[in-house]
Amino acid sequence: MTDRTLFVVGVNHRTAAVAVRERLAYADTEIVPTLGRIREQLPALAETALISTCNRVELIGLTNAAAPPEPDEITRFLATDRRIEPGRFTNLLYRFAGRDAIRHLFRVGASLDSMVVGEPQILGQLKLAYAQAVTAETAGAVLHHAFHRAFAVGKQVRKATLIGYGAVSVSSAAVSLAAKIFDTLADKTVMLMGAGKIAELAARNLKRAGVQSLIITSRTFDHAVALARELGGTAVPYESYKPYLKLADVVIASLAVSEPVLSAAECEAIVRERRYRPMFLIDLGVPRNLDERINALENVYLYDIDDLGAVAARSLEDREREAVKAAAIVEVEADSFMRWLGGLELVPAIKEIRSSIEQLREDELERNQGWLAALAPDDRARIEALTRGLVNKLLHRVLSTLREGGAPNQLYAAEVARRLFCDDLGARENALRQDLNDVLNEGQDEDSADDRDNDEEF
Amino acid sequence: MNGLWLIPALICYLAATAGFMLGRTPANVRRSRQATIALALGAALQTAALATSGVRAGNIPVTDFAQSVCFLSWLTALAGLILIVRFRIAVIGGFVAPAVFVATAVAAVTIRRQQLRIPEALRSAWLPVHVTLAFVGFALFLLAAAVSVVYLIFERRLKAKRPLAPADERAPSLEKLDRINYRLLSWGFLMLTLAIITGAIWADATWGHFWSWEPQESWSFIIWLMYAGLLESRLTAGWRGRRVAALTIVVLTLLIGSFVGVSLLNPGKHGGSFG
Numbered sequence: 001m002t003d004r005t006l007f008v009v010g011v012n013h014r015t016a017a018v019a020v021r022e023r024l025a026y027a028d029t030e031i032v033p034t035l036g037r038i039r040e041q042l043p044a045l046a047e048t049a050l051i052s053t054c055n056r057v058e059l060i061g062l063t064n065a066a067a068p069p070e071p072d073e074i075t076r077f078l079a080t081d082r083r084i085e086p087g088r089f090t091n092l093l094y095r096f097a098g099r100d101a102i103r104h105l106f107r108v109g110a111s112l113d114s115m116v117v118g119e120p121q122i123l124g125q126l127k128l129a130y131a132q133a134v135t136a137e138t139a140g141a142v143l144h145h146a147f148h149r150a151f152a153v154g155k156q157v158r159k160a161t162l163i164g165y166g167a168v169s170v171s172s173a174a175v176s177l178a179a180k181i182f183d184t185l186a187d188k189t190v191m192l193m194g195a196g197k198i199a200e201l202a203a204r205n206l207k208r209a210g211v212q213s214l215i216i217t218s219r220t221f222d223h224a225v226a227l228a229r230e231l232g233g234t235a236v237p238y239e240s241y242k243p244y245l246k247l248a249d250v251v252i253a254s255l256a257v258s259e260p261v262l263s264a265a266e267c268e269a270i271v272r273e274r275r276y277r278p279m280f281l282i283d284l285g286v287p288r289n290l291d292e293r294i295n296a297l298e299n300v301y302l303y304d305i306d307d308l309g310a311v312a313a314r315s316l317e318d319r320e321r322e323a324v325k326a327a328a329i330v331e332v333e334a335d336s337f338m339r340w341l342g343g344l345e346l347v348p349a350i351k352e353i354r355s356s357i358e359q360l361r362e363d364e365l366e367r368n369q370g371w372l373a374a375l376a377p378d379d380r381a382r383i384e385a386l387t388r389g390l391v392n393k394l395l396h397r398v399l400s401t402l403r404e405g406g407a408p409n410q411l412y413a414a415e416v417a418r419r420l421f422c423d424d425l426g427a428r429e430n431a432l433r434q435d436l437n438d439v440l441n442e443g444q445d446e447d448s449a450d451d452r453d454n455d456e457e458f
Numbered sequence: 459m460n461g462l463w464l465i466p467a468l469i470c471y472l473a474a475t476a477g478f479m480l481g482r483t484p485a486n487v488r489r490s491r492q493a494t495i496a497l498a499l500g501a502a503l504q505t506a507a508l509a510t511s512g513v514r515a516g517n518i519p520v521t522d523f524a525q526s527v528c529f530l531s532w533l534t535a536l537a538g539l540i541l542i543v544r545f546r547i548a549v550i551g552g553f554v555a556p557a558v559f560v561a562t563a564v565a566a567v568t569i570r571r572q573q574l575r576i577p578e579a580l581r582s583a584w585l586p587v588h589v590t591l592a593f594v595g596f597a598l599f600l601l602a603a604a605v606s607v608v609y610l611i612f613e614r615r616l617k618a619k620r621p622l623a624p625a626d627e628r629a630p631s632l633e634k635l636d637r638i639n640y641r642l643l644s645w646g647f648l649m650l651t652l653a654i655i656t657g658a659i660w661a662d663a664t665w666g667h668f669w670s671w672e673p674q675e676s677w678s679f680i681i682w683l684m685y686a687g688l689l690e691s692r693l694t695a696g697w698r699g700r701r702v703a704a705l706t707i708v709v710l711t712l713l714i715g716s717f718v719g720v721s722l723l724n725p726g727k728h729g730g731s732f733g
Contacts, residue, residue, distance in 0.1 A: 180612070180621055183634040275696025278632060295617065299699040307619045 004046060006142060006341070008101040009074050009093055010058030013115050016092040023084045026052040028128065034081065035136035042073060047140040049133035049147070051108070053125045055115050060105060062142045102146060103334040109150035110157040110326050111164070118163035118319045123154045145340060153333045160329065161322040166315025171201040173311040174282050174303075175209050178250055181280050181301060188249040189213040193241065193261070195227050196254035198284050198305075203252060207231060215248065217241035219255070246270045252282045253289035264293040271297055282308070350399055353421045361391050463507040464528070464566040470500030471535075471559035478551035490548045494539070497555055501535040504562065508532055518586040523721045526593075528565035531558045533597040541601060545638060547630050553604040584660035588653055592678075595649030596713065599685070602642035603710035606703035609635040613700055636698055639706060640689075647685045654678060677716035684709045 011021060026034055031050050038048050038059075048061035059074060075093065079086040096104045107113045111122050130147040133139035139147070158164050167176035182188055190211050192203055195218045203214065214233030218224035224235035236244055245251065245262070255261060267290075271279060276299050283290045283304040295302035303311075365372070365387065372380055398417055477493025508529065511519040520526045538554030541547050612632055615621055630638075657675075658668040669675060688705055691697040 177616070177621060179631060180616060180629075181632050183631045183637070276698050276701075277696075278699065298701065301616050303619065310619065311621060 004142070005063045005097050006061075006101045006146065007063060007098075008058055008060045008096040008104050010051070010056060011089060011092050011094070012056040012058070012113060015094055016089065020084075020089050020092060021055070021057060024052075024057040024078065024082055024089060025054075026050060026057070028132075031129070031132045032136045035133060035138045037081065038077065039136075039138055041077060044070070044073065047133075047143045048138045049129050049143055051126065051129040053122070056108070056113075058108075060101065060143070060146070061138075062140065099334055099338050102149075102337045103330060105146055105150050106153045106330045106333055106337075107327070109154035110330055111154065112157075112323055112326055112330065116168055117316070117323050118158075118165075118168075120158075120164055123151065126150060126154070141344070142341065146337065149333060149337055153330060156333075157326040157329055161325045163319055163322040163326050165322075166318050168312050168315045168319070170198055170284075170305065170308045170312055171205050173308045173315070174202040174252070175205045177301070177303060177308075177311065178206065178280055179209070181278055182249065185210040186212055189215065189247050190250045190252065191215040191217070191241075191244060191248035192227075192233075193217055193251060193253040193289065194219070194255035194285065195223055196284060199252045199254035200227065202282065202284075203231060206250065211250075215241075215244050217244070242266075246273045248279070249277070250280045250282070251290075252284065254284040255289050257285065257289055258287055260287075260289060260291045262290045262294070264291045264297065267291070267294045267300065268297055271300055284308075346402065349417065350402060353398065353417055354395060356421050357391055357395060361387050462566075463510060464504065464562055464569075467500045467503035467507060468559065468562055468566060470496045470503060471555060471562060474500060474551065474555040475559050478548070478555050490551065493551055493555065494542050494548070497535060497542075497551065497558075498539055500558070501532060501539065504528070504532045504535070518589050520589050520593075522569075524565045524569040526721065527561050528569070529589075530593050530596055531561035531565065533593050534558055534561075534600050537594075537597045537601050541605075541638070547605070547608075547635075547638065549608055549629055550601070550604055553607065554601070557600070557604075582660065582663070584656055584663070588656040588660055591649050591656060592653035595646045595653055596717070598642045598646030598649060599706075599710050599713060602639050602646060603707050605635055605639045605642065606706040609639065609703040610700065610707075613703075632699065636702070639703060640692060640698075643685060643689055643706065647682075647689055650678070650682055650685065654682060673720045674716075677720060681709065681713050681716065684712070 011024060013021070016024075031052065035048055035050060038045065038050075042048075044064055046062045046064045048059060051058045051060065059078075075086050075090050078084070078089070104113070109123060109126050111118050111120070114122055126147065130139065130143075133143060133147075167173040178185060178188075185206060188211055190203060190206050190213070192199055192214070195216060207214065214228070214231055215236055216224045216228045216231075216233050217236045217238050218227070219238050221235065221237055224238075227233070228235040253261075267279075267281075278299040278301070281290055281294060281300065281302045283302065286305065288304055290302060290304075292302065292304070294300055365384070372383065375383070398421075402417060474493045474496035477489050477496060480489060508519055511525065515521055515525075518529075520529050534554060535558045538550060538558070541550050542554075608630075609632060612629065612635070616632070661670065662668045688697075688702065688709065692702060
């Protein structure tokens with residue numbers, strides 16, 4: 001009975017290497033025209049949206065027919081459109097249909113399908129894909145609902161689970177640890193000893209987290225000066241950096257040295273000079289730059305690269321654990337979406353039955369027009385009301401029975417009811433079309449309400 | 459006062475305890491808010507119970523140990539609410555709510571039906587002032603110790619390279635906990651100082667001497683010296699963090715020990731006997 005199928009075809013970071021993904025990917029500006037081309041060239045698709053990010057290229061849509069689209073049709077389109085030989089990607093494509101397709105979309109929205117589980121960008125990317133499909137006018141009632149449910153699932157998952165929590169990279173772990181030690185970073189000073197890549201990244205993250213004051217020293221003074229200019233800090237010569245250490249609340253060391261440059265005794269003297277104000281030392285150097293015994297000093301916290309790596313790894317593990325809960329939410333939502341999709345088929349049946357019975361009533365009144373006209377206006381109105389009441393009572397019982405029970409039962413009951421009450425198949429077709437328009441308009445009203453909620457995530 | 463009066467407040471405190479103890483995931487932020495409301499409601503109900511017994515006693519209701527504990531737990535709940543709402547340290551609710559619940563429950567069970575009436579001679583305006591100052595100070599020291607316990611737990615985990623689980627990401631930083639400990643100790647110290655001064659003035663007015671070295675007085679003086687030393691070391695030597703947190707807990711243990719010990723063993727003028 002369901003005569004349209006939701007489907008997903010695409011590649012992601014798990015199925016295809018970046019060499020293939022970059023060939024298939026669409027730039028933001030290309031998507032709307034591409035959706036237009038799809039509508040022209042693939043008439044079997046009633047609705048389509050295109051999701052293209054660094055980690056995935058996916059076409060999600062609705063067919064006009066009961067079967068998923070011919071695989072060849074879409075791959076042929078992609079191959080021509082992207083000028084890539086079909087052989088390079090067809091065996092990397094995944095295809096989902098029906099419940100699996102909506103489940104996939106929800107998992108993407110919940111960031112369960114992301115490279116770093118729980119990363120927050122994907123929801124914004126989905127919203128962009130949806131907005132483009134709306135602009136291209138290739139999103140219909142089903143995709144409207146599908147995307148809005150995907151946004152809602154994404155939000156719910158982030159709210160109900162800890163999937164987005166914890167620092168999952170070394171540089172973000174440094175910032176998250178700093179926030180556990182210091183209440184605010186605005187009045188703190190960060191000192192960079194050596195300017196390795198990760199050190200620079202961590203410094204950038206700390207700056208973004210509010211650090212105002214930055215001191216940089218490096219073997220090559222020019223490098224320190226250049227970085228200081230770029231990040232907004234002060235460069236000090238490598239030969240005389242030590243006196244500056246007592247100013248630093250956070251130290252990021254990444255020097256290429258064979259021996260630690262700061263001993264525990266030296267650090268203790270610095271701490272005393274700082275009157276025991278806490279210090280957070282991050283040692284990214286291998287071999288290590290800072291004596292590991294420094295961690296035993298009062299109000300000093302020393303993390304080396306492995307410690308930070310372990311913090312990030314633990315956050316990832318935590319996220320994986322939370323992903324199980326998130327996946328359960330997705331399953332429930334996928335079921336609920338499929339019920340909604342089943343209900344779509346029910347709505348036209350209800351409409352049809354209603355109009356068919358109403359037609360019967362009007363026909364009967366028409367046929368008895370002769371003697372009805374002879375009655376007093378009051379009596380005519382009463383008879384009119386009586387027939388209306390009868391029809392409503394009858395309809396109410398039929399419709400409430402239809403609305404009970406699960407999707408398969410509903411559809412079966414709808415079919416039986418239609419056979420009982422309707423005889424005109426053309427009317428059915430019209431009712432279906434009318435209904436789709438209604439749902440579409442309804443869906444759009446909901447959309448605008450949802451968008452207000454979602455603004456902060458854009 | 460009848461212990462039954464405290465039952466509604468106890469129910470609220472128990473609910474607050476459950477709310478604060480359950481997980482602190484983002485989804486449970488609402489639960490922690492509900493727990494705060496339960497704590498506030500408990501404090502309000504206890505206020506009513508204290509007011510009725512205050513009216514019966516003819517003054518502030520601290521005529522025996524149970525009543526004192528009840529009064530102290532009420533002040534602790536109020537001060538805890540300030541920390542949770544004003545300073546956003548919800549984690550402290552996990553200490554305040556159960557402590558207040560247990561203390562109030564002990565008070566409710568042991569409270570005597572026939573209350574002593576405060577002797578006419580002692581019913582002066584100094585009584586509520588002196589007692590309230592002393593107990594407010596006590597409550598602030600209790601909270602300072604609770605904050606210190608949180609500090610030590612967080613600090614230990616950071617040192618051991620096992621920082622807090624993501625669920626505690628909104629937990630206060632060490633710097634904030636240390637600063638709040640300092641503020642609580644400062645205010646507590648001010649209250650204790652004023653309590654000692656008002657007590658001395660009152661004693662002079664009643665008995666003709668400021669100080670009689672009875673047990674409560676002596677212990678209060680010792681505790682006062684310790685808190686003075688703790689604050690002084692921060693100002694002059696820059697002591698802070700772990701060391702101060704540990705000492706805050708040690709001094710509080712002494713304070714509780716002296717309060718309980720003196721009240722139960724040798725109350726002197728500060729007990730129910732008013733000798």
